[in-house]
Each structure stands twice: as C-alpha cells, then as structure tokens.
Amino acid sequence: MTNRISHWIDGKSWTGVPERTGEVFDPATGEVRARVDLAGAGEVHAAVEAAAAAFPGWRDTSLAARARVLFTARHLLEARRDELAAIVTAEHGKVLSDAAGEVQRGLENVEFACGAAQLLKGGFSENASRGVDVYSIAQPLGVVGVISPFNFPAMVPLWFVPNAIACGNTVVLKPSEKDPSAASFLAELFAEAGLPEGVFNVLHGDKVAVDGLLGHPEVRAVSFVGSTPIARYVYETGTAAGKRVQALGGAKNHMVVLPDADLDLAADAAVSAGFGSAGERCMAVSVVVAVDPVGDELVSKISERMAKLCVGDGREPGSEMGPLVTAAHRERVASYVDAGVSAGAELVVDGREPGIAGGGFWLGPTLFDRVEPGMSIYTDEIFGPVLSVARASSYDAALELVNSNPYGNGTAIFTNDGGAARRFQNEVEVGMVGVNVPIPVPVSYYSFGGWKNSLFGDSHAYGPEGFHFFTRTKVVTSRWLDPSHGGVNLGFPRNF
Structure with missing residues (x-):
C-alpha cells in the first residue's frame, strides 16, 4: 500500500479527503514511494486560520519560553539528524553525505534563532528632549508563509521557520510536492519540542x-526560494496584495580561475561544487571562467576527476552523486546537453548515458x-x-563576464594573489x-542572498536580516511627568 503524506494543521495530521493528490518518487529507482495530498482552497484556509488563531498567544509568549522551545527542538534535531537525512535522500536523491550536510546547515539556523532574546532588543534614548524618552521595539508580523524548493527540503525551511517563530510569528510552510516528507518531519519534531498547536503548520500542494x-x-509576509520566474511572480503577486515578500530566485554562478591559482585545488572545487547534489542547488558552480593560459590544463584536471566520480544510489556507501x-x-x-552540442560547445564529458542499470x-x-x-x-x-x-583573456574580461550576467547570486575566485582577490570582492556585482x-x-549569523535577478525584495534570508524581515519596528516617544511638579496626574500615587 502506498504511503500517504498529508498536511500538518493545528498541531496534528490532516485526515480529510483530498480533492487531488500527487506522486512522490524514489529518484534512484523511479518507483512511486508515496502519494501526497495537494491542498485546495479549503485546506489553505484551514491552515492559515489555525495559524491566525495561534498568533495572539504565541506573540505574548515570553522570549524565554520561545527560546526554550527552540533549544528543545535543536536537541531533538541533533538526536534525529540521521533520520532526517535519510528522508531527504529517499525523496530527493542526493547522497547521504550531502543530506547530512544539509541538515547540519539547517541546525545552525535553529541554534542562531535560540538567541532571540538578544536579537530582538530595541534601542533606547533617555532625555531625547527634556523629560522625553524615545525607544524602539520589534514586534512580530502575524501569520507568515514560507514556500520552499525541492532541492533542500530540510535546510531551506530551517532558514525561515525558526527565525519566524522566534520573533513571535506563526507559520504556514508550503514545501515542494516533489519531496514533502522532510517538512512533515520538522512539524512533528517542533510539536514534540513543545511548540503550541497552530504555530507551525505544513500545507502540501502546488500552485493552488x-x-x-x-x-x-x-x-502578512511570504518567504520564497526557487527559480527566478517564479520568484518574480511570488514577489509581484504578494506585494500587490500588500504583503512583505522576500523571494530568492535562480543563479548562474561563475568560478573565476586566475593563472596563479592552485589548479589542483580549483579542479577539486569545480567538481565538488558543480556536481554535488547532482547540481541541483542555487549555489552550484555552473560556469568555470578559465583565464588564459590555464584553460587547457584546468579542463584536463577537471575531466580526470570526473572520471573517478562515483554515481549511484545515495543510500549506497561510496556514492558521490545521486540521480x-x-x-x-x-x-x-x-x-x-543536446542544445550545447548543437550550439558548437566542445563536449568533453558526456553524462547522458551513465550506464546505471x-x-x-x-x-x-x-x-x-x-x-x-x-x-x-x-x-x-x-x-x-x-x-x-x-x-x-584577462582578469578584466573575466570580471566583465560575471558582471554582465543577469543573475547575481554567488561567485568565487581562485587565486594566490591577495590583491586580485581583494579587487574582485570589491568589483564583482554578486551578493555572495x-x-x-x-x-x-x-x-547562520550572516545572511544569505544575491543581487539582480537572484533576489526580489530587499531582505536576505536568515541571520540578522531574517530577524528584520519577520518583525516590524515601533518607535515610542514617552513623557512621564511628576504630578508634584505640576505635571499631569496619570493615576500614580504622588510618591511614585
């Protein structure tokens, strides 16, 4: 019997009858391993209303109590990290070491969110004017939506959910329907950690x-990670509806290799960054820019390493790249690949027939x-x-190639020249x-995000900008007058 994956609404698994379902595959075998319920308007409304009902109580929960829940969630996630990594591998296909790394990076964001009490402190100015104090406070937004992609089904939700709930918001997470089980696992884990019902909900589905x-x-707000066309759609649609939106889009990441670089180090990096997680990540290196005269030698070193790369089921020991x-x-x-051959690019290694039975x-x-x-x-x-x-042909030509690209997510330079590296980090028009x-x-204590067509909105993900995105600032100007000196009596005893 095929497993059913359903929504998590108001602290429990949804048991209704779905109008539509989708297939969830094991990418290594091509077999259907589960069916996932796809939300309709009714399920969307139920999840949002559960989050809205939970918001007043969670907003008024003390920072200390919120932090305790997050600390407990962090402990549970650490204890069950292998289980979560196995879920990721089974539905996404990435090898277990990649999945474990994904869980670790997500765990770091939970740890960062545990510092909410420190991160949510406002500012205070005494006697801004005579007898007048001015101070700022950061307050939660309300219900926030998180729309996460298939390529990091555990890590990307953990970019947003811990920070959002640490700030006092309630969350509806819509993960990819391609590999939905990791999100359900996280919802159950946070519930076990003591998170009140309705604070964290998971809504499975597609465009509906x-x-x-x-x-x-x-x-009130939406966080999104995915392709640039969908990021633009989410940003334009959400902001038109009056919502705060951060929409992280696609990438075409360049890795510049200067003539003085360690070519063995650069070739190792190109293979790991280009083919890790089968290239299904927005920070993957897509283009290596070889600055003359190192191109031939660098291509040779990369192809030599590719020949040794073990492609296989991510659950099998020794596999380095999955399906x-x-x-x-x-x-x-x-x-x-077909298009590249037709366009006249030189196909050095052809992966279209990997020879896996x-x-x-x-x-x-x-x-x-x-x-x-x-x-x-x-x-x-x-x-x-x-x-x-x-x-x-030169550093300047390589820089122009990177800067003329419409994406601006991540880039890298390989060199032993500190001056060239410093110049590059100053001149390149890329966010990371x-x-x-x-x-x-x-x-986790910095923030993730690109420039140009890789980001719609002005807030990067997680870190300090994550806390900024999930709160809004209120400034209070206050005068307390002593009635004994002719001030207004506000109901306090005269000896207050």
Whole structure:
C-alpha cells in the first residue's frame, strides 16, 4: 500500500479527503514511494486560520519560553539528524553525505534563532528632549508563509521557520510536492519540542496552495526560494496584495580561475561544487571562467576527476552523486546537453548515458569547454550536473563576464594573489563571494542572498536580516511627568 503524506494543521495530521493528490518518487529507482495530498482552497484556509488563531498567544509568549522551545527542538534535531537525512535522500536523491550536510546547515539556523532574546532588543534614548524618552521595539508580523524548493527540503525551511517563530510569528510552510516528507518531519519534531498547536503548520500542494497563501488576507509576509520566474511572480503577486515578500530566485554562478591559482585545488572545487547534489542547488558552480593560459590544463584536471566520480544510489556507501529528482527534470537537463552540442560547445564529458542499470532518473556529470555567452547552456539556469568552461583573456574580461550576467547570486575566485582577490570582492556585482571557496554560503549569523535577478525584495534570508524581515519596528516617544511638579496626574500615587 502506498504511503500517504498529508498536511500538518493545528498541531496534528490532516485526515480529510483530498480533492487531488500527487506522486512522490524514489529518484534512484523511479518507483512511486508515496502519494501526497495537494491542498485546495479549503485546506489553505484551514491552515492559515489555525495559524491566525495561534498568533495572539504565541506573540505574548515570553522570549524565554520561545527560546526554550527552540533549544528543545535543536536537541531533538541533533538526536534525529540521521533520520532526517535519510528522508531527504529517499525523496530527493542526493547522497547521504550531502543530506547530512544539509541538515547540519539547517541546525545552525535553529541554534542562531535560540538567541532571540538578544536579537530582538530595541534601542533606547533617555532625555531625547527634556523629560522625553524615545525607544524602539520589534514586534512580530502575524501569520507568515514560507514556500520552499525541492532541492533542500530540510535546510531551506530551517532558514525561515525558526527565525519566524522566534520573533513571535506563526507559520504556514508550503514545501515542494516533489519531496514533502522532510517538512512533515520538522512539524512533528517542533510539536514534540513543545511548540503550541497552530504555530507551525505544513500545507502540501502546488500552485493552488501558493496562490492561496499569496492571496489570503491573514498572511502578512511570504518567504520564497526557487527559480527566478517564479520568484518574480511570488514577489509581484504578494506585494500587490500588500504583503512583505522576500523571494530568492535562480543563479548562474561563475568560478573565476586566475593563472596563479592552485589548479589542483580549483579542479577539486569545480567538481565538488558543480556536481554535488547532482547540481541541483542555487549555489552550484555552473560556469568555470578559465583565464588564459590555464584553460587547457584546468579542463584536463577537471575531466580526470570526473572520471573517478562515483554515481549511484545515495543510500549506497561510496556514492558521490545521486540521480535527479524527477524524470521530467532529468529530461529537461539532458535537453540542455543536446542544445550545447548543437550550439558548437566542445563536449568533453558526456553524462547522458551513465550506464546505471534499472530505473531511476540518472544523468551523469557532464563537462563542456569553450562555451560562449550566447549559448543556452550559458544563459539558462540548468539546475543539473552540467558544468561549462568559458575562456577569458584577462582578469578584466573575466570580471566583465560575471558582471554582465543577469543573475547575481554567488561567485568565487581562485587565486594566490591577495590583491586580485581583494579587487574582485570589491568589483564583482554578486551578493555572495568566495575567495578560494567555491560555494560561499554564509554561516547562520550572516545572511544569505544575491543581487539582480537572484533576489526580489530587499531582505536576505536568515541571520540578522531574517530577524528584520519577520518583525516590524515601533518607535515610542514617552513623557512621564511628576504630578508634584505640576505635571499631569496619570493615576500614580504622588510618591511614585
């Protein structure tokens, strides 16, 4: 019998009869492992209303009590991290080591949110005018929606949910319907940690659920991670409805390799950053920019390492890259390989026939050389294990290539020249920069986000900007007069 994955609303699993359901696959075998309920308007309304009903009580819960829940959730997540990683691998396909790393990065955000009491302190100015004090306080928004992608089904919800509830909000999470079980696991874990009913709800579904959240008047803010076209849609639709929106979009991340770089280090980085999690991550390196004259040697070193990369079921020991998440996505990525060949790029390693027996959504690591900016494999976010090498004649030409790209999520430079690295981090028009670090995802006490078409809205995810996004500031100007000196008596005893 196929497992059923349903919503988590008001502290319990939803038991109603869904109008529609979707299939959840095991990407390594191609078999259906579960069916997920897809929310309609009724389920959207029920989840939002549960969150709205829980908000007044959670808003008035002390910071100390909120922190205790988060500390308990952190302890439970640490104890059950292997279980959550196994769920991620089973539905997404990434190897267990990648899944474990995802859980660890999510756990770091729970730890950061445990410091809510410190992070929510306002400012105070005594005697701003004679007898007048001015101070600021940060208050929660209300019900917030979180729409998370398939590629990090545990980590991305943990970018937003802990910070949102630490600030006193209540949450409706809409995870990807492709790998929904991690979100349900997190909801049950937070309930076990003592989070009151209705504070954290999970609504499974597709565009119907997304539009329901964007249009519901009780939802005050929405956080989104996904492709740029959908990020733009979420931002425009949500803000038109008067909501605060942060929408993190797609990427085309470049890794610049200067002639003085350690080419072995750069080749290792290109393979791990290009093919980890089968390239299904917004911080994956998509384009290696080889600055003359290192191109030939660098391509050779990358292809040598790719030949040793073990592609297989993520649950099997030794596997270094798993399958893609669905058959449709596998075919989409393969079509870009076809397009690259047709456009005249040099196909150095062809991953279209990985030679893995049985079912599953397999595509091996693929490498193109001499890729030109007009080719679709350069312009489009492929979101798969396809790495392109572009050649540049100089540092300035490489910088221009990066800065002329419409995306601005992450970038990296590999060099042993500190002056070149410092110049690059100053001049590059990208939100996150790595120096000899291929995937510069910030630690939890900074914030994650790109520039240009990689971000819609003005708030990055998690860290200090996360707390800013999930609160609104109120400034109080206060005068307390002593009645014994001719002031207004506000009801206090004369000796107050």
